[in-house]
Amino acid sequence: MYCRNCGKEVPVNAEFCTNCGVRPLNAENFCQNCGAETRPEQEVCLKCGILLKKQKDPTRKNQLIALLLCLFIGSLGVHRYYMGRVGSGVAMLLLYLSGFFAFLFTIRYRGLYVLAAIAFVGFFVWWIIDLISIATGKMKDGEGRELGKGR
Numbered sequence: 626m627y628c629r630n631c632g633k634e635v636p637v638n639a640e641f642c643t644n645c646g647v648r649p650l651n652a653e654n655f656c657q658n659c660g661a662e663t664r665p666e667q668e669v670c671l672k673c674g675i676l677l678k679k680q681k682d683p684t685r686k687n688q689l690i691a692l693l694l695c696l697f698i699g700s701l702g703v704h705r706y707y708m709g710r711v712g713s714g715v716a717m718l719l720l721y722l723s724g725f726f727a728f729l730f731t732i733r734y735r736g737l738y739v740l741a742a743i744a745f746v747g748f749f750v751w752w753i754i755d756l757i758s759i760a761t762g763k764m765k766d767g768e769g770r771e772l773g774k775g776r
């Protein structure tokens with residue numbers, strides 16, 4: 626079998642290509658049977674006539690789920706944990722919480738409203754940017770892969 630990403634020969638049913646590290650069937654550049662070059666829209670290899678295999682990456686994170694998580698519980702950074710970006714997800718949660726608690730304590734310490742405002746504005750801008758970059762498909766998961774579309 627050949628890697629459909631780089632065209633190098635790989636063991637049959639290999640999880641990852643030892644040459645390029647991509648799942649061998651998770652690309653559309655080469656025929657998995659003979660290693661001939663293929664185009665993404667091709668269904669059948671022109672050289673050996675075999676049906677070109679396509680593999681959906683099962684670990685790919687879903688774009689719609691990420692978008693919904695961001696929209697409804699984005700303040701907890703959940704969409705970032707979901708995409709494997711735990712560090713920045715926690716940072717987002719802390720930013721939101723610090724704004725929230727600073728706001729709570731403005732009753733006692735009025736000066737804190739500046740801190741609360743900065744945290745909330747910062748969080749809000751970050752949240753909007755996340756929403757837009759997930760919706761437009763620019764947001765990658767923690768391993769730098771694009772989010773999957775559909776189911």
Ligand SMILES: [Zn+2]
Nearest residue numbers: 628631642645
């Ligand atoms: Zn490869």
Ligand SMILES: [Zn+2]
Nearest residue numbers: 656659670673
């Ligand atoms: Zn072929």
